Amino acid sequence: EVQLVESGGGLIQPGGSLRLSCAASGFTVSSNYMSWVRQAPGKGLEWVSVIYSGGSTYYADSVKGRFTISRDRSKNTLYLQMNSLRAEDTAVYYCAREKYPYAFDIWGQGTMVTVSS
Amino acid sequence: DIQMTQSPSSLSASVGDRVTITCRASQSISSYLSWYQQKPGKAPKLLIYAASTLQSGVPSRFSGSGSGTDFTLTISSLQPEDFATYYCQQSYSTPRTFGQGTKVEIK
Numbered sequence: 001e002v003q004l005v006e007s008g009g010g011l012i013q014p015g016g017s018l019r020l021s022c023a024a025s026g027f028t029v030s031s032n033y034m035s036w037v038r039q040a041p042g043k044g045l046e047w048v049s050v051i052y053s054g055g056s057t058y059y060a061d062s063v064k065g066r067f068t069i070s071r072d073r074s075k076n077t078l079y080l081q082m083n084s085l086r087a088e089d090t091a092v093y094y095c096a097r098e099k100y101p102y103a104f105d106i107w108g109q110g111t112m113v114t115v116s117s
Numbered sequence: 118d119i120q121m122t123q124s125p126s127s128l129s130a131s132v133g134d135r136v137t138i139t140c141r142a143s144q145s146i147s148s149y150l151s152w153y154q155q156k157p158g159k160a161p162k163l164l165i166y167a168a169s170t171l172q173s174g175v176p177s178r179f180s181g182s183g184s185g186t187d188f189t190l191t192i193s194s195l196q197p198e199d200f201a202t203y204y205c206q207q208s209y210s211t212p213r214t215f216g217q218g219t220k221v222e223i224k
Contacts, residue, residue: 035213037161045153045161045204047213058211094160102208103151103166110160 002026002106004078004095009111016085016115022078022095022108029071033098034078036069038091039110046091049080050098063089085115119143119207123216129224136192138219140205145185149209152181152190155218156201164203165190195221 008020020036036048049059049069057069068081078095092112096104120143130136140150148168153161163172165181168188178193192199200223205216 044218045155045206045215047215050211050213060212098208101149101167102213103163103172104153104161104206105163105166105172107160107162 004097004106004108006093006095006108006111009093009113011114011116012085013117014086014115017081017083018085018113020080020082020093020095020111020113022080024076024078024097027097027106029076029078030073033102034069034071035096035098035104036078036080037094037096037104037107038089038113039094040088040091043091048093051078082113085113087115089113090115118212119146119210119214121205121207121214121216123203123205123219125219126217127220127222129222130195131224132195132197134195134224136195136199136221138190138203138205138221140183140188140190140216142186142188142207142209146207146209148184149207150181150183150188151206151208152179153204153206154199154201155204161204192221 005023035050051069066084070079092110094110095108097106099105122141150168152165155161169181180191202218202220
């Protein structure tokens with residue numbers, strides 16, 4: 001079965017760090033474009049970051065310099081390292097596969113990140 | 118960045134109604150436009166990609182049209198399970214951007 005399963009969310013204080021994981025099954029993470037998309041409580045969807053199959057990475061301006069996307073081929077897992085967290089980073093974080101013509105066709109169930117003191 | 122604007126932000130409709138949601142891009146995105154359905158507490162679900170191609174397993178009452186800057190999602194006969202929030206999203210360029218969403222509620 002093709003699926004994505006996120007983990008690593010939780011409550012963290014402002015300025016803290018957290019690493020999210022997204023384990024894939026049924027397909028190879030490193031052969032696909034993989035993104036993180038977040039959704040603040042009661043708000044819409046916001047794209048956060050992408051890693052292309054070739055390894056190039058891109059970030060939304062709101063997280064550039066603070067978040068790092070990466071992948072582990074041996075574990076078939078996508079990661080999002082989040083540093084210097086702010087209250088406005090509070091959201092459900094989804095990982096998603098991007099399939100040509102670059103639609104998000106597979107989504108994880110989401111993991112909640114709450115940044116609060 | 119390409120801005121995506123959906124209208125309306127919300128609508129009330131009855132089972133069996135024909136529903137149309139529009140999405141406008143701030144510049145031409147060719148046909149790099151997708152539509153998603155999201156229900157409360159759930160991940161978004163891909164309905165349509167490349168502006169008009171139905172994702173596998175999605176009922177044929179959903180359809181999409183448009184190219185360039187103006188796009189439409191149509192539900193031909195609204196069913197109880199269709200009450201949800203719908204988002205458009207462009208994949209023409211990075212950063213990927215979403216519309217603000219259209220909430221379809223029961224009248």
